[in-house]
Amino acid sequence: MLRHSLPVFLPLALILSVAGVAYTVTMGHLDPQRLVAAALTGAVLALGVTPLMLRARE
Amino acid sequence: MAPKGYSRLQIALHWVVLPLIAVNLVFEDWIETAWEQVEHGGPALYDAGALAHIGVGVAVLVLALWRLGLRLGRGVPDLPAGNPPLMRVAAHLGHWALYAAMIGVPVVGLMAWFGGSEDLAELHELGKPVFILLVAGHVAAAVWHQVVLKDGLMARMKRAG
Numbered sequence: 072m073l074r075h076s077l078p079v080f081l082p083l084a085l086i087l088s089v090a091g092v093a094y095t096v097t098m099g100h101l102d103p104q105r106l107v108a109a110a111l112t113g114a115v116l117a118l119g120v121t122p123l124m125l126r127a128r129e
Numbered sequence: 130m131a132p133k134g135y136s137r138l139q140i141a142l143h144w145v146v147l148p149l150i151a152v153n154l155v156f157e158d159w160i161e162t163a164w165e166q167v168e169h170g171g172p173a174l175y176d177a178g179a180l181a182h183i184g185v186g187v188a189v190l191v192l193a194l195w196r197l198g199l200r201l202g203r204g205v206p207d208l209p210a211g212n213p214p215l216m217r218v219a220a221h222l223g224h225w226a227l228y229a230a231m232i233g234v235p236v237v238g239l240m241a242w243f244g245g246s247e248d249l250a251e252l253h254e255l256g257k258p259v260f261i262l263l264v265a266g267h268v269a270a271a272v273w274h275q276v277v278l279k280d281g282l283m284a285r286m287k288r289a290g
């Protein structure tokens with residue numbers, strides 16, 4: 072299970088974290104707290120998106 | 130082939146989301162202080178209220194995505210046979226609208242928060258009447274099945290099959 076999902080989860084977490092930070096910066100916010108929170112939120116969302124990606128691959 | 134019933138996990142996810150959404154609707158002012166600061170151009174304020182509203186909302190989003198994955202993968206049981214076509218259409222639309230709200234409302238909330246956008250915040254506020262209407266209709270339908278049609282639909286969301 073874990074061996075199956077980690078290779079999907081990790082890149083997804085990275086992509087969504089970067090997307091969260093990029094969105095926040097694009098909207099003109101540079102305070103570190105908000106950027107860190109955006110990155111963390113992206114990683115947490117990857118938890119929900121991973122099962123969807125695994126389905127899509129089946 | 131559609132499964133005979135919802136799995137235990139699908140049932141658990143269905144019921145766990147209910148109190149989470151209720152918390153964010155009832156205690157909607159938890160995030161107010163923090164949001165006012167963002168609106169006035171200040172740095173994002175992560176006080177207990179903001180963390181709670183965001184944490185609960187992100188949990189709803191993650192659990193809804195997980196559930197959607199199960200629905201697309203394992204599938205859900207067919208609607209009870211014998212229901213008129215219009216009712217089947219309404220049930221499908223209603224369920225997909227609930228998914229759309231469980232995903233859309235927190236996503237717009239996140240975009241409002243991290244982008245500091247008042248327009249998106251106003252859009253996010255619409256989540257309240259949307260959830261109330263959808264869930265009220267959903268519960269009314271469940272009660273209708275239970276009391277009028279007596280087709281045991283409620284049991285499908287209680288016992289795994």
Ligand code: HEM
Nearest residue numbers: 153154157160164183186187189235238239242250254257
């Ligand atoms: C299912 C999840 C959620 C529900 C049901 C929900 C519900 C609500 C409600 C009812 C309000 C008050 C609206 C008003 O003042 O009239 C609100 C405000 C707000 N929510 Fe959420 N929320 C959810 C998730 C989120 C998430 C994940 C975020 C991300 C940060 C968020 C950010 C906000 C913000 C910034 C406000 C203040 C907007 C304003 O008062 O104008 N929400 N939310």
Ligand code: HEM
Nearest residue numbers: 143147200205208224227228231264268271282283285286
């Ligand atoms: C007291 C509240 C609730 C009751 C009595 C209830 C009852 C039910 C029942 C009996 C079913 C099974 C329908 C079938 O077998 O075809 C169902 C399915 C469903 N419910 Fe609820 N429900 C409630 C709250 C909610 C809430 C708050 C949400 C989400 C916002 C929700 C979303 C769904 C969805 C999307 C389905 C379709 C099946 C699935 O994809 O999981 N329900 N509900």
